[in-house]
Amino acid sequence: MKLPGGEPWAQKRLDIKTAWRLSTGAGVRVAIIDSGLDIKHPQLRGLSSFIDFTGTGYTDCVGHGTAVTGIIAGRVYPGVAFHGVAPQSTVIELKQSNQAEGHVANLAAAIDKAVQLRAEVINISIKAADNPILKAAVRNALARDIVIVAAAGNITDKNEDVPAYPGSYEGVLAVGSATPDGRRADSSNTATPVGVLGPGVGIIAPWPRGSYKLDLEGSSFSAAYVSGTAALVRARFPHLDQEQVRRRIIATADGSVGKGTGAGMVNPVLAVSAVLPFEPAGRPVVAAPAPAPIPADAIAKVPAEDVVTRNISLAVTAGALTLAAVAGALGVVLPRGRGRLRRAGPPV
Template structure:
């Protein structure tokens, strides 16, 4: 046809198409500006004095929460009834996503006088606590792994007199673990370490294990500085946690060794800060450990009958295992899996050994015929096949003729003659 509908179609749609493209570009630019404005900044690690409030907010769901999908478990448990001790720099109870009774008063063991620890100058402990138990809040897709768990802050480190970041000694960590146990914690997160074995620290870990309290510790960030064995992570009853990035690759700083139990997100992860409603981004095994502590809280809430040792074993057995001999020095038993940790049925926990189901044996191949009548039976069967086939054909023709020509004695005789001929 000579009307050229193609050119007419292009003429009519040219202006709307341009507007559409322009609108898409403008929308993309606006989205980019919004993203730039809302993307959380990296958590300062070398600041002097108290950490300033975060000024940006994570509006989407951070990658770590996307991968662990803790909300799939929340219809079963959100960690209610479980207290998680955060042995750290304190936790700010006024941070919006940690407010509403989520943070107890706690105890400051770094200062004399039994002061509470529900504030936080440095921000490290608040960031850790947010990964464990931050509650949902409008305007952000970030929330903690166990949002109904309680946080027991134990401050065992404070900012030094010159304003430098705090450094924990083994004695302070030991005192913090004991205080968390005495304060009613069923899970303890300690995102600190030392590379020197210490008797006080070892005794504190045994103190926790003897009272059925599970200790989760960061493996440390010294993989590129000699990769030493670290404590309390390497004590047998402790869950030692390393860090992976969003692709599942081990973080280059993450400690390795036979003592490693699990890995969890620890590169560019999101959490809250003190004195503000926004978010920070942090990297380190310090921030991988609380993901595991949060999952442990979910398990302890849903399986209160399990001991701390059984919870540790459950988290290891239900992890997303790497393709390696377990435990792997870089990944331990694998990446913690919240859904599997809560819902998997482990027969060993019940103390009942289930019956072993074995498959039925495959049928044996046919052997040689036995002497005797076997050959005669086989021959008779072979001869009967064509006879039965012929009989079936004749019966088919007989009944077909009866249907198409109506049944009469004459037709029966005719069919009979054909049978004799055939």
């Protein structure tokens, strides 16, 4: 499928294929806690194990989980310019919601399940309020040597620039949204303690029904790029613990460019190649060859863009955003253990 403008700017900016000379994320287990996954998408087929906390099965009505998973681990496919950051990583898909909003209890349970399944990286492209159940689950995962990458959250109005969780918990790598020139996107939350930025404006990613979504925006997708980078680092430097992986990603970023930018744009190439004096001695894994494209006859061709499906998706997304706005206006946030959570970056 020819994408507008050829290769997505985020892939060019991060120079992901150069990083593949040293690591493709092979063997690293990445848990993705989101809205599900289109398991039939050509670049995602057979990609993951699937755990459903919603009782709604193998679907992704929102599209969010499919996009995030594709950015992290989408396989190379002939004729398609898009690919994931760590295409040889192993994905554990944990469906915690079938809507634009979800329940904190499901998020915490999904984190606990990721620990049980021995995930090495957890991506959480979700914004929630502080909650003792969520905090306990995060602490447990960090203690089990899991890198947790979380979205910093988005600003949709002047009243929402507040800390997002789990991104604001100590030990979590919070990710803000960046524009192509490396600046913080206006929609990226500044109240969350950002570690690094990731591409988060004008994003192209896989979408349900074998399609691709254009012009996505939000720190959800920024977090996915950083989770993919964490998988590259863990495969390249298996002797590093989760804190050291987080420090390496921050230390090799492109540099701060103002409030809410942390150490600046994530840099996968430096993250897998730089020699850092503060790290323990250890030999990196010998680099594997870059991933070969999926054979053209292995799976069906990517279907042409379905305008009707796209319009329906946009309508569903618009409806979800409207409902979220109404819920926010009505104060739909229950106390502590019963609190609700929202996507950190719904499609725009």
